[in-house]
Amino acid sequence: MDLEHVTRQVFWNVSLVWFFYTLSALAVLAFATGAYRNVSIWLKGWTGERLKNVSQSLSRVLTDGALNRKIFRGDFAAGIMHLCIMWGFIVLFIGTVLLTIHNDIVPFLFGYTYLIYSFVLDIAGVVMLTGVVLALVRRYVVKARPMHSLLDDGVILALLVVIGITGFTLEGLRLEALKPAVDDWSPIGALFARFLDSGLGGAKAWHGSLWWLHAALSLALVVYIPLSKLFHMFAAPANIYLSAEEPAVVTLEEREKLVGDFNQAQMVSLDACTKCNRCENACPSRASGEPLSPRGFVLNMKGYAKEKYGFRARFDARAKEAAAASQVGDAIEDDAGWWCTTCRACVEQCPVSISPMDVIRETRVSMMAEGRKVPPTIRDMLRTMSKYNNPWESGGSKRAAWRKNLEAKDFSQGDEAEVCYWISCVASGDVRNQEVAKAFISILRHAGVSFAHLGKEEGCCGEFVKRLGEDGLFEAIVEGNFGVFADFGISKMVTTSPHCYHTMKRDYPPLRDKLRIENAPQLEPKHHTEFIAELIAGGKLTFSRRVEKRVTFHDPCYIGRHDGLYEQPRQILRAIPGVEVVEMERSRENSFCCGGGGGRMWLESTGDERMAELRAREAAKTKADILVTACPFCMSNLHDAVKTAGFADVMEVKDIAELVAEAVVSATAYEEV
Amino acid sequence: MKEILVLAEHRKGELRDITLDLLARGQQLADKLRAQQAEGELTAVVLGQDVGTFADTLSSYADRVLVVEEEAMRAFNSDAYQEALAHLIKQRRPAITLIGHTAFGIDLAPALATSLDAALATDCIEVDVEGGAFTAVRPAYGGKARMSVLLRGDVRIATIQSGSAPSPSPRATRGEIVSIDSPLAGEIAYKKFLEYADTSAGEIDITQSDIVVAVGRGIGDPKNIPIVEDLASALGGVLACSRPVVDKKWLPKARQVGISGKTVQPKLYLAVGISGAFQHVSAIKGANMVVAINKDPKAPIFRVADYGIVGDLFTVVPALREKILKAKSGK
Amino acid sequence: MNIVVCVKRVPDLAEAEIVVDRSEKGIETEDLVFDINEWDNYAVEEAVLLKESIGGTVTAISLGEEDSEEVLRRGLAVGADNAILLNDRAFDGGDAFATAKALAAAIERNPFDLILTGAQAADDGYAQVGATLAEMLGIPHATLVTGLEIDGNVARVHRELEAGLEEILDVRLPAVLTIQTGINEPRYVSIAGIRRVARREIEVLGAKDLGLSGDEVGAAGSRLEMQRLFVPPATQKGEILEGSVDVTTEKLVSIFASKGWLA
Incomplete structure (x- = not known):
């Protein structure tokens, strides 16, 4: 046999080829119509701002799209499954396109080119089938995790399985009927050929019927793509590209x-x-x-x-x-x-x-x-907010009085300092969180930081107003706050609230530019975990007492997932002499929310068990003496939940600042704050 | 200008307590008139159908009781009342007419005053007369301030806040009962009373009670709730609770006081075993008096309480209940 | 159905400290926050809900100074079609009667089927304007309304009485209904909503426009003459009762008794 001339006889044993072409054209038309519909719906959204970092977006598409990075995370088998189906499908699709080129435009699949082609497609078929079988088993047999199966999940997998198996069967039958001299480069096809009954001369006849089934199902799949979740093959990479940056502030x-x-x-x-x-x-x-x-x-x-x-x-x-x-x-x-x-x-x-x-x-x-x-409790809070610039109370006189008692420098009283300590609404209004403010102030004093708070001029940062979608009110708050910052020449800011921190860091700057707020300073907000970690690294804090406690850290969502401050709190905890740090089952990016964000402090749960209680249980499993957090909402919710879940006797809830304060400040000095 | 007219208020066959407030207030004014100008008398007016027994009762507190009986006034109808009362006032030209500042008086008095071109002072806690000039003191700004007003002209009406006067004592000699023909032409066609409805049937409305006794997490176990419930009933108040108690489904949501529950404005809010998280205390700001019982002296509830007892609720609450019952039965 | 809803701008009193001004007839407003009167807020919502369910127009009307435009704008944002501000120095110092007089004159200029007001205003608390207005216009009224259904030219209303009791009655339209809080859930009015109506025109009328003379309205046209505004003495807050359980509970009981709660 002349190796140079080995090739595939396309449409071998297929009559009515014109009919297949007609069907294909119709299928492509249907696909195009469906795809057009989907894309035209996309375009009904408003145009966002241009991405600033195209190469970063493209590399995201490579890692998360082509390599399925995030599918592997936490579920390796799912990653393998998807990668197999995806790449099997892509290669088979390319193979089909190449074959069409070979048959209708430029014949090029000869000799080694053909053999490699044949081999690669064979492997791709197996890879895809492996993935599909894995998917079927995971979804319907072992139920790998709670999934929400609808008809199209089953239809898609069934189509892929049948198309894959009929494909190999066809190859086997063709090999069986033609018995080409060089067939070893289609190992799976050959395997199928061996299993198929060679005694009957029926291989050719079977092949003829099966070919149409395979063709029809393949075309059906093409039509089905824009109508089903399969369209994610286009939408997902597009989305990965478009979402590489946070949505622009509108x-x-x-x-x-x-x-x-x-x-x-x-x-x-x-x-x-x-x-x-x-x-x-x-x-x-x-x-x-x-x-x-x-x-x-x-x-x-x-x-x-x-x-x-x-x-x-x-x-x-x-x-x-x-x-x-x-x-x-x-x-x-x-x-x-x-x-x-x-x-x-x-x-x-x-x-x-x-x-x-x-x-x-x-x-x-x-x-x-x-x-x-808008739920009534949220409505009422927003009304209070718009009237009084804080969500908790109307007057603000109590907050002002409490702040006065802190005996720290106060910008609003004409004091000057380098850093503004933004106390936050919760730490000013909630008794438990007031303790955290005191502890943090004692740390700042100990480290010799030049700081002052805003006294009666500190309102609300507006973070949850933004999360709740009341953007107009948020803008008004931001403008007001920038006015205050400008008045006192404030740019360096530290706060114990991840929510204030996050919004000042992420939401304020773009609004500052877009709203063209006059004289507004460039803010440099820091969360207190960041600030304390820097003080420790800079040798400004010296620990004079041991804290012999086993602690576990609850990552607040708004410094963790929203801003990536996972290391700083842990560095601080490890720096405190005597502290033993243990991790909960879910920590860092997998941390489980206390239920306080997004305006949820004003919406009562109707659930079976409150989020904070679920979290308290998880924390208790670590046998920690102290559940440490770094957020006033987390503090408020977890402090409550530890009691209601029945762990009050075994576990305390503390802010990281309180732990640090215990270790750096003498007991009497701490009390004096 | 010697007569003080007082409109009796009754509902569902019972004379309402406000009537006694009005009679007491009316008596004071009649006495003052007598002292200042030698003439002053108190006349009670009762409108309705089959109100003879009310007239009897009223006659112990007034010089005279005017009775107008009319089917159209069987149940309160402000328009029917307005017509009858306007007729009497035009006829008798009293120095002032007193009506209760109740759902009934709020519906009646303004239109009545307008039809008579009278001066009307509503929600009065004090009414005074000096040299023929009537003045009233009434709350403003949600009770945070008070205003004293002069009622101009010589037709005057005042609606009186309930509970603003001490109870009157019955007279030795009863006043005369005078029956007056109804001036009404018949039914009021454009306004028809249909029926009463009890909204608190089924679910309790804790916001309506003057005394609210609320239980918090400190109760520990649902089986202990009756301890606090008994205190509430001894005080004649309702049982309410803080969020954790509802979260545990120990009490229904309707009883929850807090930002996400009910906001209450009772005369007395008694918090038992409630630490006083801000979600809770901001919903009791309207309470006239807050009393807290908690074992933790640092519990924030004590910061908003007018009176506090630091102690174990399981000993304090039963002792308190016992003393309340004793005080009540002693009177 | 043409609905008119009367609204008033009042100080928010929840935690406000009231300070009487030097005239002893008004209060210091500098530190106060103003908003729509809470009862009127429900009235506006009720008017717009009615419009949404049976059609028609809603006109919001307010008597006050220029800054009362903000509560009218709020009404427009909720869904009112028109807004009228009665602003004239001649209206100053009016009692409920004088206020109703001006409102009646303004409302009478156009056909109407239903007038809603709040049951009372948070500042002077008269609970009087609605029914007075009805009498001036010669139409029926119902006060303290907690439930409302319109069927043709009849309003079936629930009136709130004491101790959880309600009375249900039929009132023929046109009528004035004064709305009690809790009748509905007023919607949230966002900044975006206010902005949407920022350019809508608000009709401003004075006494002359209404054909009223200066002595028919304001302090001159009032039946009550304000003599003095004062703040009653405050009670001392916060006392921890000391002593044994027996002593502390005894103290508490005597406090309750002094308030008349143990009668």
Whole structure:
């Protein structure tokens, strides 16, 4: 046999080839129509700002898209499964395209080229089938994790399995019937050929019928792609690219000119969802038995978008009318959006970079503007906030009086200092958190930091106002605060609240520029864990007492997942003599929210067990003496939960500043603060 | 200008307590008029159907009781009352007419005053007369301030806040009862009373009670809740609770006091075993008096309490209840 | 259905410290925060809910100075179609009667089916304007309304009585209903919502526009003459009762008794 001329006889044993071409053309047309619909819905979102860092976005697509980095995280088997299906599918698809080129345009699959081609495709087929079988077993047999299976999950896997197996069977039958001299480069096909009955001359006949089945199913799959979650093969990489940066701040003024419910990246993200359910499994609200599922929410919004902007709304008069009237708030059941703590666990988990958290916030913005669906407790708090610039009380005179008692320098009284200590609303109003403020002040004194607080001029940072979607109020707060900062020449800022810290770091600067606030300083906010860690590293803090305690650290969402401060608190804890640090089952990026973020301090749980209690239980498992945190909301919730969950006798809740203060300051000095 | 007219208030076959407040206030004014200008008398007016027994009762407190009986006034109807009362006031030209500042008086008095071109002072806690000039003191700014006002002209009406006057004592000699023909032409067609409805049937509304006794996490176990419940009933108040108690499903949500529960403004808020987290205390700011019982002297509830007892609720609460019952039965 | 809703701008009193000014007839407003009167807030919501369910227009009307525009704007943001501000120095110092007089004159200029007001205002607390207005317009009224259904030209209303009791009655329209808190859940009014109506025109009328003379309105047209505003002496706060359980509970009981709670 002349190796040079080895090749595939395309359409061997296939009659009515023209019919296949017709079908293929129709399938491609159907695919294009579906894809056009999906993309046109994406374009109904408003245009976000241009990405600033294209290369970073592209490298994200490579790691998270091509290499499935985040699918592997925490679930190696899932990674293998998906990587197999994905790359098997891609290679087989390329193979089909190459074959079409070879057959209809430029014949090039001869000799070694063909043999390698044949070999690679054989392997790709096996790889894909392996992945699909793994998927079937995980989803339907071992139920690897709580999943939410719908019809299309089964249909897709079944199609892939049948297409794969019929493909190999066809190859086997062809090899069996033709008995080519060189067939060893199709090892799997050859394997199939060996198993197929060679005694019957029927191989050829079987091949003829099976070929049409294989072709029909393959074309059906093509048609099905834009209609099912399979479209994520386009939407997911697109979303990974578009979501590599946080969504840009949209000012109220800008928003008034925008049409639509979401930005384009968010519209893409709705189609990127494959219902893998990792977000739901990580969602603390879900875990506590509340009606929110991030996955459910995203798919709900996808349905809403299809209904509002899909073909039917464009061509059917009645659907058009309904679509025009439909509002995002009406599509949400059980007030699901308000349950989100904005803890970012779902974002962290999503393999394709969807942010259910941001999608939810966007719907909150719509509902805020309309007003009807805002829960009463949140409504009342926002009213208080807009009147008094703090969420807890109307007057603010008590806060001012308490702050005066701190006997620290006070900008509002004409004192001057390098660093502004932003006390925060919770630490000013809540008795337990007031202790934290005192401890932190004692640390600042000990380290000789030149600091002052804002006294009666400190209002609210507005963080949860922003999370709740009341962007107008947030802007007013930011403008007011920048005015105060400008008045006192403040740029260096330290706070014990991750929420104040985060919003000043991430939300304030873009608003400062967009709102063109005059004389507004460039803020340099630091969280106290960051600040204390630096003091320790700089030798400013000397520990004079041992704290012989076993402690575990609860990562607050807003310094952890939102800002990546995982190391600083641990460095501090390790620096304190005597402290033994143990980790909870879920820590760092997997940390489990206390339930205080996203405005949830004003929305009572209807769940079975409060998030903070679930967390307290987890902490108790470590046998720690102290559950350490670094956030006033966490403190408030966990302090309460440790009691209600029955661990008050074995475990204390402390802020990291309190632990540090104990170790650096003599007992009497601490009391004097 | 010698007569003080007082409108009796009754509902569902019972004379309402406000009537006694009005009679007491009316008596004071009548006495003052007598002292200042030698003439002063108190006349009670009762409007309705089958109100003879009310007239009897009222006659012990007034010089005269005017009775107008009319089917259209069987249940309170402000328009029917307005017509009848306007007729009497025009006829008798009293120095002042006193009506209760109740759901009934709030509906009646303003339109009545307008129809008579009278001066009306509402929600009065004091009414005084000096040299023929009537003045009233009434709350403003949610009770944080008070205003004294002069009622201009010679037709005057005041609605009186309930509980603002001491109870009157019955007279030795009863006043006369005068029956007056109804001036009403018949039914009031544009306003029809249909029925009463009890909203608190089923679920309790803790915001409506003057005394709220709230239990917190300090109770420890749901089986201990009756200890506090008994204290609440001894005080004639309702049992409420803080969030943890609802979270544990020991009491229904309707009883929860807090930002996410009910905001209450009782006369007395008695917090038992409640530490006083800010979510809780901000919902009791409207209480006139806050009393706290807690074993932790540092519990923040003591910062908002007018009176506090530091001690174990399991000993304090039963002792308190016993003393309350004793004090009540002693009177 | 043409609905008119009367609103008032009042100081927020929850934690405000009231300081009487030097005239002894008003208060120092510098440190106070102002907002729509809470009862009126429910009235506006009720008006807009009615409009949303049975159609029609809502006109918000307020008597006050220029800054009362903010509560009218709030009304527009909730869903009112028109807003009228009665602003004139001649209106100053008016009691409920004088206020109702001006409101009646303004409302009478256009056809109406239903007028809603708050049951009372947080500042002067008269609970009087609504029913007075009804009498001036010669139409029926119901006060302290906690439930409302419109059927043709009849309003079925629930009136709040004492101790959890309500009375249900039918009132023929046009009528004035004074709205009690809790009748609905007023929607949130966002900054974005206020901004949306920022450019809507608010009609401003003075006494002359209403055909009223200076002595019919304001202090001159009032039936009550304010003599003095004062703050009653405050009670001392916070006493921890000392002693044994027997002593402390005894002290508490005598405090309760002195308040008349053990009668």
